[in-house]
Amino acid sequence: MQCYRIDESGYTGFDLLNADQPFQGAAAIAINDGDAERLIREHFPMLQASELKYRSLSRRPANHPRLLALLRDLLTEYQSVTYICDKRFLLVLMFCDYAVEPYYYERGYDFYADGQNYAMASLLTMTGPTLLGDPEFGEMLAAFQHAVKEKSHGALRAFVDAVRATKWLQFPEALGPIAQFAAPECQAAIAHPGVDTDAAMVVLQSLISRMEVMNDEPYRIEHDRSKNLARYNALLERLIGHRDEIELKHTKIASLKFPLKLTEVHQVDSKDSPAVQLADVMIGAAIEVALVMAGKRKDGIDPDALMSLYAEEQFIHLTPSLDFAEQREFRAGTEASRAIDYMAANIFGPLQEDGR
Structure with a gap:
């Protein structure tokens, strides 16, 4: 063998x-x-x-x-x-999976079709600090990673605040679900016990x-x-x-x-x-x-x-x-x-x- x-x-x-x-x-x-x-x-x-x-x-x-x-x-x-x-790119992909996709899924939209999640994650990774603010973009990713690990109400609240602290209106398609609506379906996905950033x-x-x-x-x-x-x-x-x-x-x-x-x-x-x-x-x-x-x-x-x-x-x-x-x-x-x-x-x- x-x-x-x-x-x-x-x-x-x-x-x-x-x-x-x-x-x-x-x-x-x-x-x-x-x-x-x-x-x-x-x-x-x-x-x-x-x-x-x-x-x-x-x-x-x-x-x-x-x-x-x-x-x-x-x-x-x-x-x-x-x-x-x-x-870092993988973490942004995970951000798209759990902090973005559930919002679109609930509205009947296939976020993954033809690799749209990869396109969004690539754009976020390569332009995030310039488009959304530096260091705010990095702080948002750190807060997301922490929320996935801790899964507590406080960690999720801090993540929502970190997204809102960015210039999220520059990319509302990606950050709007959390920044504008604190999307409960996205927070539930992040808090799911089977989700991690490993x-x-x-x-x-x-x-x-x-x-x-x-x-x-x-x-x-x-x-x-x-x-x-x-x-x-x-x-x-x-x-x-x-x-x-x-x-x-x-x-x-x-x-x-x-x-x-x-x-x-x-x-x-x-x-x-x-x-x-x-x-x-x-x-x-x-x-x-x-x-x-x-x-x-x-x-x-x-x-x-x-x-x-x-x-x-x-x-x-x-x-x-x-x-x-x-x-x-x-x-x-x-x-x-x-x-x-x-x-x-x-x-x-x-x-x-x-x-x-």
């Missing part, structure tokens, strides 16, 4: 506004420990550390050519997928949608036994356990069909798994390049050199785009509303503190 090793980076739980870690992602690669160990010895024969860690290796510019050579071998010879998301599910759905396409037969996943990945493990087990037959279309090229071909998930110690260590290298490099391209880091491997190694289907990203025509074509026929409702009702509820 094919086994994918996965690792994540940038996980900050509910806090998607963490300034030090603006991107979150994960990588999955179908490689066994024997091949992984061979490649590590081949590209880093003088390695003294007990575990290959991208962050440690990348600190030395002399290691960059070796890292690129290793990544070239991985991306050329093994099935893989890497996913990166802009967490990005783990978004990351997993993107990885799994690609792995499902890559595999005709059942496959399994192994990942590091870490605190951050405990959340991923619990979500994976829920996805595996769902046996109803249904297919949910997300975009022109991505859908999720249940039951999954994914049948097992196991936790391992990354020190004992060279394959998991290579997943760390893959996602570490992708996150570093995202930071460099966003102007948040000056050092690191060359972004152009790394991005040229990916085949189109090997790299998925969630970032804002003002090319609305392209987004409309890409998301034509999306079943986002149906997918969100189905997943909330049939697969996901609030997780316990231990991640279950």
Whole structure:
């Protein structure tokens, strides 16, 4: 049975506004420990550390050519997928999902049709500080994030006040439901116990949608036994356990069909798994390049050199785009509303503190 090793980076739980870690992602690669160990010895024969860690290796510019050579071998010879998301953009998307969409839904309007939610979120993300006021736009997002986490009357009231403190009349289609009406349907959505701002599910759905396409037969996943990945493990087990037959279309090229071909998930110690260590290298490099391209880091491997190694289907990203025509074509026929409702009702509820 094919086994994918996965690792994540940038996980900050509910806090998607963490300034030090603006991107979150994960990588999955179908490689066994024997091949992984061979490649590590081949590209880093003088390695003294007990575990290959991208962050440690990348600190030395002399290691960059070796890292690129290793990544070239991985991306050329093994099935893989890497996913990166802009967490601030994801938070704005969630704002549109819970603080905007319910208002339109109650009035019979399909807010998700042809990716209109992505268009609105992109426009908000890229023009919000200028259009709505800076720092008011950032304070509104922080208040939204806090309200989703706390779900108290006080937190919801503070969120409504934060929206009203912006120049919301500049974009009433997005902010009007809360600013003008304090829309009770939106507040109810934010207060729902199954709603949170944790990005783990978004990351997993993107990885799994690609792995499902890559595999005709059942496959399994192994990942590091870490605190951050405990959340991923619990979500994976829920996805595996769902046996109803249904297919949910997300975009022109991505859908999720249940039951999954994914049948097992196991936790391992990354020190004992060279394959998991290579997943760390893959996602570490992708996150570093995202930071460099966003102007948040000056050092690191060359972004152009790394991005040229990916085949189109090997790299998925969630970032804002003002090319609305392209987004409309890409998301034509999306079943986002149906997918969100189905997943909330049939697969996901609030997780316990231990991640279950």
